[in-house]
Amino acid sequence: MFAESKRNRMEPVVGQTNRIVENTKIKGDLTSEADIRIDGELEGSITAKGKVVIGKSGKVSGKIQCMNADVEGKFEGELKVENVLSLKGSAQIDGDVVVGKLAVEPGATFNAACSMKGASLKSVRANEGQKEANSTEKSA
Known part of the structure; x- marks a missing residue:
């Protein structure tokens, strides 16, 4: 009984890429265990x-949630990247972005509200430390 469930369990697919080629337009949601490359157009959400x-010829409007992302084309919407978002010189980004790390080449257009994971936690800790220092000075 338990051996069957192990066989049916999906494991992340390594070394395989799903492709949406140029001149292809898709409306809908994509979910993948593997990498995804978009050279066509997608309107919807991607979870990878x-x-x-x-x-470079790719256009995405909607939501993306993934581990890493490289953008050469156009993106509009909400982008959440767990690790590294890399914007090439031809990239155009509009929307909201949450990343672990951000790399931007000269020439990229980045019109987004951007936040980095962990940044809010660090600023909260810094503010707490500053408050403690101020209260220590006042009591002395």
Whole structure:
């Protein structure tokens, strides 16, 4: 009984890439255990456990949630990248972005509200430390 469930369990797919080629338009939601490369157009959401690549001719409007992302084309919407978001010189980003790390090449257009994971936690800790220092000075 338990052996069957182990066989049916999905494991992350390594080394495989799903592709939406140029001149292809899709409306809907994509979910993948593997990487996704978009050279066509997608309107909807993408959830990937791997890397999402938007090629130079690629256009995405909607939501993306993934581990890593490389953008050469256009993105509009909400982008959440667990690790590294890399914007090439031809990239155009509009919307809201949450990243672990951000790399931007010269020439990229980045019109987004951006926050980095962990930044809010660090600023809260810094404010707490400053408050403690101020209260110590007042009591002395």
